[in-house]
Structures are given as structure tokens and as C-alpha cells.
Amino acid sequence: MKARLPEFDFSQANPRWIPAAPAFAHQLNGASLLLPYLEPYLVKVMRAARPRVAEVAPELLEDLDVFNQQEANHYRVHSAYNRVMLGQYPSLAPFEAEIRADFEGFLRDRPLAWNLAYCEGFESSGVIASEFFLHAIDDLLETADPAVSALWRWHLAEEFEHRNVAHDVLKALFPGWRHRLRGFRFCSQHLFQFTARVRAHMSDIDRAEFFKDTEDAGADAKFRRRAARFHLPRIARVYMPWYSPHGRRMGEPTRRALAFFETHGLTKSRV
Ligand SMILES: [Fe+2]
Ligand SMILES: [Fe+2]
Helix, strand or coil, rough: CCCCCEEEEECCCCCCCCCCHHHHHHHHHHHHHHHEEEHHHHHHHHHHHHHHHHHHHHHHHHHHHHHHHHHHHHHHHHHHHHHHHHHHCCHHHHHHHHHHHHHHHHHHCCCHHHHHHHHHHHHHHHHHHHHHHHHHCHHHCCCCCHHHHHHHHHHHHHHHHCCCHHHHHHHHCCHHHHHHHHHHHHHHHHHHHHHHHHHHHHHHHHHHHCCCCCCCHHHHCCCCCCCHHHHHHHCCCCCCHCCCCHCCCCCCHHHHHHHHHHHHHHHCCCC
């Protein structure tokens, strides 16, 4: 595991960045909007857990530190993209304020055990999102904006790479299936509801301003069925008491993406 920090140029980035699946692009835009608040939260929770990890599972410390570095890089690059997105969709600002308040509240009001379960839940979803993006939708990404597509390819490849860290830390400090599942369910609902609202908001703006005559509800429904077929069995696996991300093998597209971002500074072209 290592932290890579490629340079991205979002000056020409288009927030309607997956023409073949515009609603999915906006769902990921919703995720991008929350990441500069969620990922610093992950880092703070991990830092709070670190002294106890040093006592009970010191073998995890090295990975924990790389995890924090990767997450810190991710949210900084998403912030740069979000500035472009907010420039075109300024009415997203209240969503940003809302999600910032949520994570401030979690840190202030919830115990470490709860926050670590939330983090583990997020990371479990990240593995699935990574496999979907890097393995299952190449056809949709063929015509995607190269810079935004590269941002997610880099981010989700590293999410897969550090898939075990939050799971192992939670298990070392606060083991238990029910506790882990409560974190996963809360996190999934919290983030899905937020990204769905952002997606609907941005799609409404598109309909009003950009695509008056080109809406394709049939293609959107088809994409949703395809995404559900991919996600549901994987989510069911997370619900199992014996679930562990250690069992997920890194696929070739993820390996290729990690190798690419290790050697390429400026990422303007497709991976
Ligand atoms: Fe991340
Ligand atoms: Fe992560």
C-alpha cells in the first residue's frame, strides 16, 4: 500500500461527465461533494483510534498511516473538482453545509465505537463501488470526461487497495457482527439519501437548463437495474457475520490503474 498523488486538471471538467449515464454521474457528484467532509472525518476517527490500536494491534499501524495519507489526498483532489462543479451548480452550497454539519456532529456527539463502525461501513461500500466502477462499466465510461473519470479511477483503486484497514481496526477495538452491521446500515442510508438528493437536484437543473429535449428515462431505468444486479449480492455478503474484505481479490483493471497513477503526474488523458 502506498499513497499516490497524481495531478489533475479540472479546468475543462464537465460535471455532466458520463453522457451514457447522466444520473449516475450526478450520484457520484453527490459523493464528491461530501468527500471533503467525510474523508477528513475518517482520518480524525482513525487518529483517535490510533493509541488503542498501538496497544492491541500494533501490526496495523503502518497500514493505518498509509490509509490516512490516501484519504487526505483523496479529499483534497475532490475539493478541486468540487470548486468547478459548484461554479456551475452554485445551488449545491446548502447541501455542502448540511453534510459538513453531519460529520462535525458525529465527531462531537458519538463515541469512538460508533464512529469506527460508520467508517468501516463506508469502506465496505467503497469496495463495492470500486469493483463496479473499475470492472463493470467500461462501456459507459468510453465517452466520459477524461479528467473526472481519471479522478474516480485513481480514488476507487486506492479505496480497493486499503479495503482492509477500517475493518481490521474496528475488529481489533470493537469486535462484533451486530455492531459492524449497525455502522454499515447507518452509513449506507445516510450517504445514499444524501447522494440521491444531490442527484435529483442536479438532474432537475439539467432538465431546466441543458437537456430540455434529450431526457432518456428508459436508459436510466436500465442503468438502475444493471447497478442493482451488481450491488445487491455484494451488499448481501457484507451482511454476513463472516464477511471480511480480506477475501476480495484485486482485479487486473484495479492493478493497472494503481500502476498508471504511480507513474503519471498530470492526468488529462484516459487511463
Ligand atoms: Fe478515499
Ligand atoms: Fe477509504
